[in-house]
Amino acid sequence: MLAEPERFSGTGALLPEQPAVLAAAMDAYLAFDTSGRVVAWNPAAEATFGYTHKHAYGRSVEELIVPPQARQAARAELASLAGGLSGHTLGRRLQWTARHADGHDLPIEMTLTATDNNGGRVFHVFAHDVTTAQRASRFIAVEAAVARGLAEADSSTSAAARVVEAVGVKMGWPVTELWVVDEDRQILICAARHVEPGRQLRDFCIDVLEPGVALPGRVCADGTPHWIPDLGTDAGSLRSRAAARLGLHVAVGVPLCTGRHVLGALCVYGDRVEDPEDTLLGLLSGLAAQIGQYVERRRAEELAIELARTKDEFLAMVTHELRNPLMVITGTTALLDEDIEDLPTDERRHYLRIIVRNAERLSIMAEDLLDLARLESGHLAINPTSTDLCEIIHQALNAAAPPPDKNLTITVSLPERLQLYADPARLRQVADNLLSNAIKYTPAGGTVTITVTTDDNDHHITWTVADTGIGIPAAERPRLFRRFYRASTALEHRIPGTGLGLVIARTIIERHHGTITLSDHTGPGTTFTIELPTKPR
Ligand code: ADP
Numbered sequence: 159m160l161a162e163p164e165r166f167s168g169t170g171a172l173l174p175e176q177p178a179v180l181a182a183a184m185d186a187y188l189a190f191d192t193s194g195r196v197v198a199w200n201p202a203a204e205a206t207f208g209y210t211h212k213h214a215y216g217r218s219v220e221e222l223i224v225p226p227q228a229r230q231a232a233r234a235e236l237a238s239l240a241g242g243l244s245g246h247t248l249g250r251r252l253q254w255t256a257r258h259a260d261g262h263d264l265p266i267e268m269t270l271t272a273t274d275n276n277g278g279r280v281f282h283v284f285a286h287d288v289t290t291a292q293r294a295s296r297f298i299a300v301e302a303a304v305a306r307g308l309a310e311a312d313s314s315t316s317a318a319a320r321v322v323e324a325v326g327v328k329m330g331w332p333v334t335e336l337w338v339v340d341e342d343r344q345i346l347i348c349a350a351r352h353v354e355p356g357r358q359l360r361d362f363c364i365d366v367l368e369p370g371v372a373l374p375g376r377v378c379a380d381g382t383p384h385w386i387p388d389l390g391t392d393a394g395s396l397r398s399r400a401a402a403r404l405g406l407h408v409a410v411g412v413p414l415c416t417g418r419h420v421l422g423a424l425c426v427y428g429d430r431v432e433d434p435e436d437t438l439l440g441l442l443s444g445l446a447a448q449i450g451q452y453v454e455r456r457r458a459e460e461l462a463i464e465l466a467r468t469k470d471e472f473l474a475m476v477t478h479e480l481r482n483p484l485m486v487i488t489g490t491t492a493l494l495d496e497d498i499e500d501l502p503t504d505e506r507r508h509y510l511r512i513i514v515r516n517a518e519r520l521s522i523m524a525e526d527l528l529d530l531a532r533l534e535s536g537h538l539a540i541n542p543t544s545t546d547l548c549e550i551i552h553q554a555l556n557a558a559a560p561p562p563d564k565n566l567t568i569t570v571s572l573p574e575r576l577q578l579y580a581d582p583a584r585l586r587q588v589a590d591n592l593l594s595n596a597i598k599y600t601p602a603g604g605t606v607t608i609t610v611t612t613d614d615n616d617h618h619i620t621w622t623v624a625d626t627g628i629g630i631p632a633a634e635r636p637r638l639f640r641r642f643y644r645a646s647t648a649l650e651h652r653i654p655g656t657g658l659g660l661v662i663a664r665t666i667i668e669r670h671h672g673t674i675t676l677s678d679h680t681g682p683g684t685t686f687t688i689e690l691p692t693k694p695r
Contacts, residue, residue, distance in 0.1 A: 186266075186285045190219045192240035192278055194233075206266070206287050208259030225257045239272065240279065248272060253288070262430070265292050297441050300328040304445050308452045314460065318350035321424075321449055326352035331426040332406060333359070337367070337374035338414075338422035338453065344668070346374055346422070362400040372397035377411040377423035383439050384411045389427075401427055412442040414450035421453050471642035471657075479523060479656050483516035490516075519654075526658040529587075530641060533665050540669045542694065545582040547619065548572045551608060554589035560597045564604075571609040578619060578692040584666045588674075591659035592623040592686055598653055599684065600627030617692055622677070624685040628653075635676050639664045671695055 180187050186203035190196050199214040207214075207223050214222055224232045238245045247270045255263050268285035307320030318336045326334035334352045339345075346367040353359060370379040372395050377384050386409040392398035401409065411425035424446045490509050498506065532538045551572060560566050596606040604626040611620050628647040630638060637643050642657040660674075667674045672690035 183284075184286070186287075187282070188214070188219065188285075189280050189282045191280055192236070194218045194220050194236055196222065197280060198282075203285075206264075206285065207256065222259075223256045225255060225263055228255070239281065242279075254285075256285070264289055293437070296328060300325055300441065301445065301448075303328055304448060308448065314453065314456045315349065317452060317456065319352075321445075322350045322352040325424070325426065325445065326354065329426070330354075331428045332357055333362075333401075333427040335374065335425045335427075336414075336422065336449070337378070337425065339369075339378055339420060344369065346378060348374075349422070357404070359404065360400070362397060362404055362406075364397070371395075373409050373411045373425050374423040377413050377425070378420050381413045381415060381420045383413070383443060384409075385439070386410075405429060410438060410442060412439065412446040414446045414453060416450050416454045419454075421450050421457075424449065468642065475642055475656055479654060480520065482654065483519045486516045487513050523656055523658075526656060526662060529662045530658055533662065538662075538665055538669065540581045540584055540666070542579050542581050542670070544577055545580045545585065547576045547578055547580070547585065547610060547621065547690075548574065550582060550586050551589050551610065551621075554586060554593050555608075557590070558593050558597060564597075564600075564602045566597060566600060566602075567605045569605060569607045571607070573610065573612070576610060576612065576619065576692075578690060579694040580670050580690070581666075584670075588663045588666050588688070591663050595659065596623055596625040596627065596684070598655070599648060599651075600625040604683075612692070619688075619690045619692060621688040621690065622685055624683060626683040629682050629684055630676065632678075638676060639674075 180198075180200045183200060183202055186206040187198065187200040188196060188203045189198035196214050196217055196219050199209070199211045201211075203214070204210055209222060220229050220232055220236075235245045235247055239248060249269075249271060251267065251269050254266055254268055256266050258264055265288050266285045267288050268283055271282045273280050273282065303324035304321050307324050308317050311317030311320055318338075322334040322336050325331070332354045335348055336350045337346045338349045340347050346369065348365040348367075351363070367375045369375050373384060373386060386392050386398060388402075389398040389407055389409055390402035392402075398409070406427040407429055409425060409427045411423050413420050414422040414424060424442060426442070490512050494501070494506065494509050501509075529538060551570070555568065555570065558568075560568070593606070593608070600606060606626075607622075607624045609620075609622050609624075612618060613620075628651055630645045630647060634645050638645065639660050640657075641661045644655055644657045648655055664674050667688055667690065670690055672688060674686060674688045677685040677687050
């Protein structure tokens with residue numbers, strides 16, 4: 159005879175002849191008849207599936223623990239078992255996914271057996287939750303995949319991509335990101351992002367963050383793991399709310415550290431996290447330590463290569479850019495020295511102007527090299543004060559003196575005044591560099607256009623310098639702000655230059671919390687766009 163419900167209520171007690179062993183069993187035990195009605199449900203089943211015995215007894219086992227997508231197959235299996243067949247499940251040890259009372263799915267290992275008695279056939283299930291075991295093997299697989307990714311990658315970029323893919327795919331997180339700190343520019347850059355197929359990220363998908371901002375920024379700022387259990391209520395972060403709008407609910411971020419130095423952050427975003435907080439943090443922190451060591455080793459190697467390359471480029475630049483004006487100066491001085499008595503005054507002046515122009519070129523180069531050294535050592539001083547950008551641009555225009563034979567048209571569209579909080583001398587350096595480049599790289603008859611506008615509440619300035627000159631090939635644009643980099647167009651036209659001005663300009667603008675970018679261009683020429691805040695931070 160099968161147990162009555164009231165004899166089980168709240169206790170998970172069992173058939174009189176087997177209470178002790180099944181009530182004390184660590185495995186979930188449940189039994190059901192040929193119609194699928196639950197006839198036994200022990201305390202471990204209560205703990206595993208979340209239903210009390212009282213709640214489960216007499217209900218359909220399918221409705222209780224079979225996920226909707228598996229119900230049709232389960233019904234067919236029960237029909238064949240009820241008909242006396244052995245089906246696919248009877249007498250076997252199976253891995254299966256069950257549905258918990260709170261709606262989440264859990265992996266279980268189970269056996270199904272049948273007994274026949276007077277009341278008909280009864281099926282017995284012994285099951286246990288294998289989430290922990292599966293998690294452990296998943297963690298081992300992630301660690302192995304990350305280690306393999308790091309060992310096989312041939313650059314930091316491909317290592318970052320392999321790491322986020324390994325973590326995202328193996329752990330099943332919808333979004334995994336690896337952020338690294340760019341110390342030069344004092345920002346965080348998303349080195350790689352893995353997104354599960356079919357998920358759109360819209361405004362959540364940004365690649366640059368300021369320190370302290372959003373989850374990656376917070377993790378890097380204080381160098382400790384962060385756990386956001388509910389992104390929708392994370393009031394301090396716009397990005398958290400953008401994630402919540404995409405259906406992402408929880409997020410975890412751990413720092414990539416070596417010693418006390420924070421190199422970046424590994425962040426994952428999920429719909430729900432079934433792992434206990436501390437186990438997951440343990441796994442992620444272990445991975446982050448591994449990645450941190452790799453990043454530091456790789457940075458040291460890349461720095462050594464970069465220094466060697468810089469040394470070569472520096473030597474090439476100095477040899478060319480220093481020797482040319484020096485040769486002009488020494489040659490012209492020798493010529494003047496020899497013929498000074500015979501040369502008419504006009505010609506003497508002409509030669510003197512050549513000497514002055516070339517000496518100025520050398521002096522600008524010396525200043526740029528000094529600025530570069532200050533920039534590399536972090537000592538490029540910025541002294542902001544209330545400054546009129548329009549006045550600075552007018553000063554740069556007055557000093558520019560484009561060669562008259564070039565016949566350039568220079569068009570300017572500026573408000574009368576535009577006050578912002580900035581270092582006037584440094585902004586003048588930027589204005590001089592962009593204007594002199596536009597003039598230098600634009601052939602005769604071209605046009606240079608400078609515009610400055612502000613947003614509606616005067617908080618942001620957009621300053622563009624456009625020309626119709628030789629342009630910069632799209633493929634080379636990402637390298638443009640590297641020191642000593644010169645575009646192929648400049649080299650083909652044999653236009654002199656050092657490749658230093660834009661690096662310095664970018665540092666100055668970024669120290670003013672602004673950005674300088676090369677805009678996409680249709681038609682010939684180049685457009686630089688600078689965005690600057692007007693107010694101090
Ligand atoms: P320089 O002009 O002394 O070489 P910059 O750092 O100012 O150094 O510029 C770096 C490179 O960017 C230049 O060598 C040139 O190839 C390219 N460039 C900069 N501005 C322009 C422009 N307006 N038009 C075309 N190319 C430009």
